[in-house]
Amino acid sequence: MLSETAILRIKDQIARYPHRESALMPALDTAQRENGNYLSREAIREVAGLVGVTFSKAYGVATYYSMYNTERVGRYHLCVDTNVPAYLAGAERILAHLCRTLKIRVGETTPDGLFTLSEVEDLGSCGTCPVIQVNDVYYEKMTVAKTDALIASLREGIMPPRKDGSHYGTACSILLKNRGRKNAHTLAVYKRTGGYKALAKALAMQPAELLDMVKHATVRGRGGAGFPAGMKWGFLPKNDPRPVYLICNADEGEPGTFKDRQIMQYDPHLLIEGMAIAAHTIGCRQAFIYIRGEFEWIARILEEAIGEAKTAGLLGQLDIIVHRGKGSYECGEETALIESLEGKRGCPRIKPPFPANVGLYGCPTIVNNVETLSVMPFVVAHGPEAFRAIGTVGNYGPKLFGVSGAVRKPGVYEFPLGTPLETVLAAAGGVVGQLKAVIVGGLSVPILTAEEARGLPLDYDACIKAGTMLGSGGIMVMNEKVSIPSIALRAIEFYAHESCGQCTPCREGSVVVKRLLQGLVAGRGSAADIDTVLSICDTVIGSTLCPTGDAWGMPIRAMVRKFRTEFESLIR
């Protein structure tokens, strides 16, 4: 039975959205929080009744997203990220230590009901891992000693405060210009540094003028695809009676990526100002920020900042809803994100139609990444030429590079697009040991050997020329100690866990490749298995409904092809 307070809260959530089904995910979250972090079948039924969806739909959603606990969990749910960047930082040791300390296996709860231990996928904490998420709180840069202290404190019933701080640096002072400034997340500080002047300038301009400006600036989408934002906005139908929606994609699920959180946590108004500019340009009055649910504290910072901006009258008629994801990598894909925002399972749609024409609630919708929207104030304030003065031809502007793995100062560094890899790695303190391989655009792009990566300019076109992609700019550095087959196995485990499950090659193919790589790494594999992995990857690439098939087919194939001898050496 949900409490009166929870029911009222759910009713508020329903009223908040243009369509009530969109409240399904927040309502399930409310029900779960109310009941000791556990979502019972009865609670799901009650939520389904309140929101007005069928039991099957609500249950399908509750079992799709990994942050809904349809099994009971302990008072402290310890989630250890063991994805590739965390693996490179030694997260396995933390996990094993927790198993020993708590005397439970992964997935189990201590008999006193205090702790549940889960191994989870990338938490967007790549520059500050190992990370343990306890309920809503991230504990980053963990060591065995710190883990012991954390457990001791939790046993006392005290959640230690979250500690911020990671390495950063900027050569552009655009996206990270306020990083390090005290209280930069507040409106007062943001305005003091010239904040919202660009918006005022934009509001005095005609949308068509602004669109031309953004088109001319050639702001390529920072989410991964590098598609020019101005061109995307230009695809919106003209003189259409339907409302236009703007969605900021803050799902940040690509392993190796932890850049958007730097903007949202430390400079939320930069994003909000960018969104307001974009909304004015495309004629949108209802915007959304779809943020991954693990970033709960950042979602609250954003909500506070939006409140401040609204109260100060800066947003005019624009409303921005912060919508939390609930643990699904796939929801970073724009049509899956839209489905999720509509209160459904995060399964991508067939394209065409593209969201610019048929998106959220069947209306014209623009989905842009946090970083893309956050450069808009600069573009408007300084003009497209100033933006084009940064970077290389066709790859303009600043870019956040998240560097993780074998470097001395993992963190986020802002450089012009086209900056050589070595420069970024040097900013991150240089490689620890001998550079063996590097993934430059998040886990979904082909790995480069040290040889291939030498002198690589980090921009969209140069990366394609080098046989990889810039993607999200999540750079994972691997030295001579790293076993590539282990990385390949951890990578495919991730995709096999995150596949939305609707299309066959991705759903089943990822499971088969996972089993084959598990066999190889365990010394049970054969040479034929290596060829089978390659053949599956070859066939899956280009044959799935959304890009996720490519997202694992290409990197796994590259790892096997480029480091085949390492795979072969595992055959007994």
Next chain:
Amino acid sequence: MNIILNNQSYEVPDGLTVLEAARRCGVYIPSLCYHPKTGPAGKCRACVVEIEGLRGLQTACTVRVRDGMKVFSNTERVLQAQRLVIDLLLSSGEHDCLSCEQNGVCELQQAAYFLGIERPTFRIERDRADDRSAEFIDRDPARCIACGRCVAGCNSTVVNEVLDFGFRAGETAVIVDDDLPMGASSCVQCGECVQLCPTGALTDKKARGLGRAWELEKVNTTCPYCGVGCQVTLHVDRARNRVVRVTGREVSPNQGMLCVKGRYAYEFPSSDKRLKYPMIKKDGQHVRVSWDEALDYTASRIKTIIDQHGPDTFSAFGSGRITNENNYAIQKFTRAVIGTNNVDHCART
């Protein structure tokens, strides 16, 4: 318009998808998640083809034909992708054809046959128990390929909204309500999902073991239950003179849909309790009589009763199982001939 399919030119009407066009031209392209009623889903990826001018492989079920379009469904690249899809589906379930009800009409089997896949290459173990809890529908999740036709049918065609997808990735499964056994769920057993299922994951319980698809004679007829006139196909075992199964025909007025009675209450034609001729009770025993005697007797009894007690002692009860015209005649007879308004109907609630 003209399309070129595997280097052969065909005339096809406008507005079709490549898959629909190919079917019309008699060219088989494997497909599983597409059904004309539930529309293109683009999910199973079995129908991938190459189309000149378009990058990568395209699903034939989602792309519309254009004049002069060049489509290839038989290149090595296409066949390799199709083979992987079918192989993975065979590997991920227990697709044992020997005693499967769908043997011979299974779309997965047909695709495997076309692509020459003898047995699955991989072995993906999953724990999926049968669900035999429902009265008329058997669920065999190990034979489910997650094509979603049943889910689309349940939600969009019959709008019963009972089935959906639950869980994720390799665990993705069709759920009934909130993952209940079908027998404990709100399912009304209309059987639309069984009719849409391309494999043996959903089958008619009562037809189990009573004959292979090719052994049964298909007889098209009109459902006898109500005035809607749903078009059905009776699957008849001639040797035993028995209806084994009923399916809806994908034509008007029902477009394949049937109610639980129309689909599953079909034993009466071969029931030995069936009334086959008129009988009158004489000396406590039912005795077979001629139609003339039966009608004369009935008419005279009605007349006597009305003469003695008045027309309001008479009442007529129409049935949903007869036509509107029959029901009209009943009320006309009751009002005009008998002279009472005591008319009712089983469907009046």
